[in-house]
Amino acid sequence: MLMQFAASGFLLGSVYGLIALGFAVIYKATRVFNFAQGMLMAVGAYLAVTGSVALHLPVLGTFAFVILSAAVLGALIQTVLIRPLAGRPLLPMVMITIALSIILRASIELIYGGGGRTLNLALPSGSVLIGPVRISAIHVTAAAVSWLCMGLFMAFFRFSKAGLLMRATADSHEAAVLSGVNANRINALAWALGTVLAAIGGLFLGQLQLASVELEAIGLLALPAVVIGGLQSIPGAIIGGLLVGLIEQLASGYISPKARDIFIYVPLLLILLVRPWGLLGERELGRV
Amino acid sequence: MRRILRWSLFAAFLVYLPFVLNSRMVFGYRVGNMALLNLGLAQVDLMLVSIIGAVSLNFLTGCAGLISVGHAAFFALGAMAAAAAGQQLGLPFVATLVAATLAGALAGVVAGLPSLRVRGLYFVLSTMALHFIVVFSFAEYQYAFHDVAGVTMGDATILGYELDSNVKWYFFLLPIVVLVCAMLQSVLRHREGRAMLAMRDHELAAASAGIDVRVLRLKVFAFSSAIASLAGALQAYYLTTVSAEIFTLDNAIHFVAMIIVGGMGSIMGGVAGAVVWLLLPSVLVGTVVEMKMLPGTLTQFLVSHQPQVVNLTFGVLVAVLLIRAPGGLAGLYDDLMRRRRV
Amino acid sequence: MTAGPLIELRGLSACYGGKAIVLRDVDLSIPAGGMVALLGANGAGKTSLIRAISGLLPLHHGAITAGSVRIGGTEITGLGPDRIVRLGLAQVPEGRMVFRHLTVEENLRVGAAVISRAQGDQRIAAVYELFPRLAERRRQAAGLMSGGEQQMLALGRALASAPRVLLIDELSLGLAPIIVKSIYDQLRQVRAAFGTAMLVVEQNARLALEICDTAHVLERGAIVLSGTADAVAGSERMRESYLGTKAESAL
Numbered sequence: 001m002l003m004q005f006a007a008s009g010f011l012l013g014s015v016y017g018l019i020a021l022g023f024a025v026i027y028k029a030t031r032v033f034n035f036a037q038g039m040l041m042a043v044g045a046y047l048a049v050t051g052s053v054a055l056h057l058p059v060l061g062t063f064a065f066v067i068l069s070a071a072v073l074g075a076l077i078q079t080v081l082i083r084p085l086a087g088r089p090l091l092p093m094v095m096i097t098i099a100l101s102i103i104l105r106a107s108i109e110l111i112y113g114g115g116g117r118t119l120n121l122a123l124p125s126g127s128v129l130i131g132p133v134r135i136s137a138i139h140v141t142a143a144a145v146s147w148l149c150m151g152l153f154m155a156f157f158r159f160s161k162a163g164l165l166m167r168a169t170a171d172s173h174e175a176a177v178l179s180g181v182n183a184n185r186i187n188a189l190a191w192a193l194g195t196v197l198a199a200i201g202g203l204f205l206g207q208l209q210l211a212s213v214e215l216e217a218i219g220l221l222a223l224p225a226v227v228i229g230g231l232q233s234i235p236g237a238i239i240g241g242l243l244v245g246l247i248e249q250l251a252s253g254y255i256s257p258k259a260r261d262i263f264i265y266v267p268l269l270l271i272l273l274v275r276p277w278g279l280l281g282e283r284e285l286g287r288v
Numbered sequence: 289m290r291r292i293l294r295w296s297l298f299a300a301f302l303v304y305l306p307f308v309l310n311s312r313m314v315f316g317y318r319v320g321n322m323a324l325l326n327l328g329l330a331q332v333d334l335m336l337v338s339i340i341g342a343v344s345l346n347f348l349t350g351c352a353g354l355i356s357v358g359h360a361a362f363f364a365l366g367a368m369a370a371a372a373a374g375q376q377l378g379l380p381f382v383a384t385l386v387a388a389t390l391a392g393a394l395a396g397v398v399a400g401l402p403s404l405r406v407r408g409l410y411f412v413l414s415t416m417a418l419h420f421i422v423v424f425s426f427a428e429y430q431y432a433f434h435d436v437a438g439v440t441m442g443d444a445t446i447l448g449y450e451l452d453s454n455v456k457w458y459f460f461l462l463p464i465v466v467l468v469c470a471m472l473q474s475v476l477r478h479r480e481g482r483a484m485l486a487m488r489d490h491e492l493a494a495a496s497a498g499i500d501v502r503v504l505r506l507k508v509f510a511f512s513s514a515i516a517s518l519a520g521a522l523q524a525y526y527l528t529t530v531s532a533e534i535f536t537l538d539n540a541i542h543f544v545a546m547i548i549v550g551g552m553g554s555i556m557g558g559v560a561g562a563v564v565w566l567l568l569p570s571v572l573v574g575t576v577v578e579m580k581m582l583p584g585t586l587t588q589f590l591v592s593h594q595p596q597v598v599n600l601t602f603g604v605l606v607a608v609l610l611i612r613a614p615g616g617l618a619g620l621y622d623d624l625m626r627r628r629r630v
Numbered sequence: 631m632t633a634g635p636l637i638e639l640r641g642l643s644a645c646y647g648g649k650a651i652v653l654r655d656v657d658l659s660i661p662a663g664g665m666v667a668l669l670g671a672n673g674a675g676k677t678s679l680i681r682a683i684s685g686l687l688p689l690h691h692g693a694i695t696a697g698s699v700r701i702g703g704t705e706i707t708g709l710g711p712d713r714i715v716r717l718g719l720a721q722v723p724e725g726r727m728v729f730r731h732l733t734v735e736e737n738l739r740v741g742a743a744v745i746s747r748a749q750g751d752q753r754i755a756a757v758y759e760l761f762p763r764l765a766e767r768r769r770q771a772a773g774l775m776s777g778g779e780q781q782m783l784a785l786g787r788a789l790a791s792a793p794r795v796l797l798i799d800e801l802s803l804g805l806a807p808i809i810v811k812s813i814y815d816q817l818r819q820v821r822a823a824f825g826t827a828m829l830v831v832e833q834n835a836r837l838a839l840e841i842c843d844t845a846h847v848l849e850r851g852a853i854v855l856s857g858t859a860d861a862v863a864g865s866e867r868m869r870e871s872y873l874g875t876k877a878e879s880a881l
Contacts, residue, residue, distance in 0.1 A: 033409055084611045087691070090408050091355050092610045095548055098541050099610065102603035109596040161743060168729050168740045175727035178686060180715030180744040180791060220537075227413055258427065261420045269417040273402055276410045 005253045006246065007133045013245020014143035015201050016218075017238040020225040021150055022197030024237035027226070028170040029190030032082055032093055036101035037198050038219025039108075044070060044199025045206025045215055046108055049117045059122045066199050074195030075188040082191065083184060105213050116212030123207060142204035149200055150238060153193070157234070166190060221248070224268040230281025239280065305332070306458040327570055329454040335566040336461040337523045340468055342546045343558035344515035347472050349544070350552030351481070352508040353488030355408075358399055358415035360540035361422035362513045365395050366520030367439070367530050368426050374442040375433065381444045385521050392517025393510040395422075400509030404502050419537055427532035438531035441524050457526055464522070468515055473555050475511075484508055485553075545606045551618025560617045568605075569598040634703065635659035636827050637683070637719075637795055641697035644682045646690065652678040654852040655697065660795060663825045667838035667859060670848035676831045677724055679848065680797045683829075684721050685711035701795065716744050718794035724803065724831075726784040730773030734764050737772050737783055741790035749792060756823070757786040760816055778809035785813070789820065795827045796820075802834050810834075814841055839863045 023037045034040075047069050051062035081100055085092050124137035157163040169176040169186050177183050198219065205215055221244050229240025244264060251263040271278065308314050309329040341359060348354050369391035373384040402414035430439050444451040451457050475481045486494040487501055494501060524530045542565065550561025573594050590597055613620050637660040644653040652675050660666045670676050681687045683699050685706070698707045706714050720741070729737050738757060742750030758765035761782045767775060772783055781801065788796055798817075802810040814837060820826055832838035839845055845862040847855040855862060 081607060081611075087689075088614075090412075091349070091548075091552075092614065094355060094409070094412060095544060096607060096610050098544070099603045099606040102541075102545075102599055103607065106596045106600035106603060110593055110600065161739075164732075164736060164739060165743060167736075168732060171729040171731050172727055174686075174689060175723070175729060176740070177689060177711050178684060178715075178721045178723055178727070179741050179787060180712050180720075181740065182710075182712040223413070224417070227410075231409075258424070262424050265417040265420040269402070269414055269421070272410050272414045272417070273405050276406045 001253070003131070003133050005249045007135060008139065009246035009249035010242065011135070011139040011143040011245075012249060013242035014146040015204050015241075016222060016225055016245045017241030018146040018149055019198050019201040019219055020222040020229070020237040020241035020244075021153065021234065022194040022201070023222050023226050024229075024231070024234055025153070025190055025197065026194035027231055028234065029166050030078070030082065030187045031173075032097065033223075034194065035094065035097040035223070036104060037194070037222055038216035039101040039104040039213070040070070040073075040195050040198040041202035041205065041219035041222075042108060042211070042213050042215040043073065043104060044202030045119060045211035046112055046117070047199060048119055048121065048203040048206055049112070049211050052119070052121055053117075062121060063200075063203070066203055067196050070196045070199035071192040074192035077195070078188045078191035079184075083187070101216070105216070108213055116210035116214070119203075119206040119211045121203075121207055138204075138208060142208065145200070145204070149197060153197070154234070162186070162189060221264060224264050226278075227268060227276075228271050228278055230278025232282055233278065233280040236278050236280035240278070302462065306455045310455060327566075329458060331566055331570075333454055333457050333461060333526060334523070335562055336458070336465050337519050337526065338543075338546070338562040338565065339465050339559050340519040340522070341516055341543055342550065342562040343469055343472055343555055344512045344519070345543050346547045346550070346552060346555065346558035346561075347475075347515075348508060348512035350547055350554070350557065351476060351488060352484045352505070352512075354400075354403060354505065354509065355412045355544075356399070356415040357412060357537065357540045357544065358418050358422075359516055359543045360535045360537065361415075361419040362392055362395065362516035363520030363523060363539070364423055364426045364532070364535040365513075366392055366517030366522075367441075367524035367535075368429055369517065370521035370524055371434070371439045371441055371530075372429070381442065381525070382446055384442075385518060388521035389514045389518045392520075393514035395517070396510035396513025397506050399513060400506045403505050403509070416537070419540060423532055423535050426535065430532055438529040439524070440529050441527075444525040451525075461522065469555050469559065472515075476555070480504070480507070545602065547616075548606055549602075549609055549616055551616030551621075554618050557616055557618035564617065565602075568602060569594065572598060572601060636662040636664070636702055637829070638700045639679075639683070639697065640700075642679075642682060642694065642699060643696040644678060644687060644692055644694045646678075646687075646692040648693075651695075652692065652851050653682060654850075656848075656851075656853055658846055658853065658856075660827050660829055662794070663821070663827050664844070665821065665828045665830060665842040667835075667842035667845035667862075668829060668831045668848060669833075669835045669838060669845060669862075672833065674848040675851040676848055677799055678851075680721065680723075680799050680829070680831060683714075684719060684797060685709055685714045712744075715791060715793075718792075720788035720791045720793035720796055722781075722784045722788045722796065722798045722801065724799040726777075726780045728772040728775075728780050728783050728787070731771060733769050733771055734775075734783055735768045737787050738764075738790045741787035742792075744791050750790065753790045753792050757789055760789075760819060760823075761786055777805055778813070781805060781809075781813060782816075785816070789824075789826075793826060795829070797829045797831070799831045800833065801830070802832060802837060810837065817841060835863075 019037060019041055023034055026032055026034045026037075044066055047066045048062055051057045051065035055065065057065055077100060081096050085096055124141050127134050127136040157167065165176070165181050166186055166189065168179070169181055169183060173183065176186075202215060202219070205218060209215070222241065225240035225244040226237045227240070228243060229238070230236030247263050248260050251259045306329050308319070309327060309332060312319055341363065345356070345359050348356055366388040369388040370384040373379045373387035374381070379387065399415065399418055403411050406414065430436070434440065451460055476485070483494065483504055486497070487504060546561030546565050547558055548561070549564055550559065551557030573591060609616055615622065639656055639658040642653055642656040643651070645651045656679065658666070658668075668676050668679065678687070678692070681690060681692065682694055685708075687693055689711075694707055698705055700706065701714070701717050701719055704717060706717060729740065732740070735754075738754045739750070742753055745753070758768075763779055764782055764786055767779065772780065775783065785798075801813060805813075817828065818841065821828065830838045830842055839859045839862065842859050845857065845859050846853050847862065855865060857865075
């Protein structure tokens, strides 16, 4: 039993890790806490529906469609909603992403209708038994792709020029700007990446469950995940995602689905009180 | 003299309003739905409750600078405290309201405690965590002591007089709203209120001026949460049944949206925000339908998807105001007045 | 080769937050390859002037209200800071502002991002030659280095972009005199090797006047004294306010 929950927790957690990573990228690069990350995830699921159902694209084609659309959307959001608020205090920055999630949700419901849509991509199905644990192929695929994306992103972040400039901007915005970095382009890139990561996560969760705005509630779990892992830490986000996935499976399995909230938000509160910079984060000097 | 006249007319309007909305007649003449902005008295009653919620949040966030998404949780807490006091302890209506208010004050202090440790974004997250924890507790309380379908509140009776109609509720709620607004307004004018604004604008300066920032923050939180819990209790009695599902994070977010649209930092801003929140759906749909502004099919689409269109409009409105007019509607109004004087 | 000064400020005025005037009608020019000192007390507006030239005022809620800034004849008033860096203007900011979590090599790479890879490689190699200490600590995180090393890194990062002009803000702040002397020597080497023009902002007037050709004194946002370094050093005003008592000869 425990093994089963741990296994599915790990696999599901990998997808959460992907969404949390997207969130962390946006936060680290642009200092914006993106409350709309969950809704962007739902957008990804719906984009997959459009790609496969309306456009009749094959699986890889749907993937490409989702990635491209999400990238454009992310850059658009940054340019239209985030950039005008540069330098403003916390509340507008928090509220603009909340307003974004309201706008996204309403738009989704207007375009696709209220109910959820089933997503039936031609992804591996069936399951396999490893010892006492039953693992479904789709879970493994989702986890594998998630880890692949995370790996690709880490490579990009570490080794590419754009990644370097992104790290520099995250390190010190002003120093980056005076060194000639085009902050607007870097921020748009960060948002594009963050949205793409959320969208891919949404695609898989939509396949696993249903493409609906209710996915947002799952996406919202990325927030505590990132905070527990450490807002300033990229690996922290991934680990936070894994932890949340594990806790979710264990709590739902042993107690009840409702209990999930308690087991995630109480630790969140504790972390905030005891170690706000998260498990892997760095203590920020001065006011937190 | 003119001010007194204006206020008297406004007061008269407020007194006559519920009868107009109920009977759909003004001084004996039939009035169309459009003229009444498609409003019913029930919506106005709920709006009055929202006003209490909005001004208390504005007090916390706009005036004291403490951003919180926990307001729905305080509503839940107030409802829970009133239900428990009424059902389990058998207290009368007014006493349960007092109980709800006190519970809110206590919870406010608890909710404010994280602010002694962390600030800004992390604090907002702590209020978010508290939201889920409180709502979960409400759900457990509901399943334990009441029905899965919902908590049925007792009758709202004051000294034998039962509030059993929209009109009665209106005249019960209206003075409460006026009282709360007047009280908050007066707090802002006095020493502690000024200290609060100073704390919002420049905490370091306030602290060095001798203001005990930590205690003040807790006081503000207690005060604001007490009022919000009162509103939650009132809402519960008005709806006669409440269930944990209605206290969503979305509700809390809507309150924040209200104060942004209305204008943060002023009592009138809170009122304006709640009023716009109420009026927007009706005005929007009503105008479009009546004025035949759009082709038939589009109008149909609009009407059948009214909630989504309203949400979309509200979201866009909040975004536009954040970017262009950070002072909200109250700020725009102030600018207009200033320009007229010049 | 463009005739005229490399950097030219004419009637430059600026303010913060729409109200606080910080620069008043400043005229200043830097010839190609020249070294100009900008002196003044704390709060005189020296850093604001650097921000105005490099397009960083908006970042600090400020704006240029009048006048113009030109580099090589091209008007750069109101341009974005990244464009200005690409036009050949680099900055060594007050407080160093190195990228603490990036390595020395990565810090330099960021500076070199505005030029081609080949050019960048050349420039970084030159920086390592100039500052062997940096070469030693190539893979070390910048945040772990001493103040003097960070100052070298900030200078190196600016040089990595192959600039025509360097704006240097308070190089000596917080550093031991012997390190400051060493870095100033390296500035001379830079000028000799690359012919880079420099605007040296210093509270420590003595140092700046030793190395520069011309000098300006800024007081409350306005230039109150200009001239050759010797003339400025020898002036009454300087001797009284910045260089010590009247009896002491500054240089």
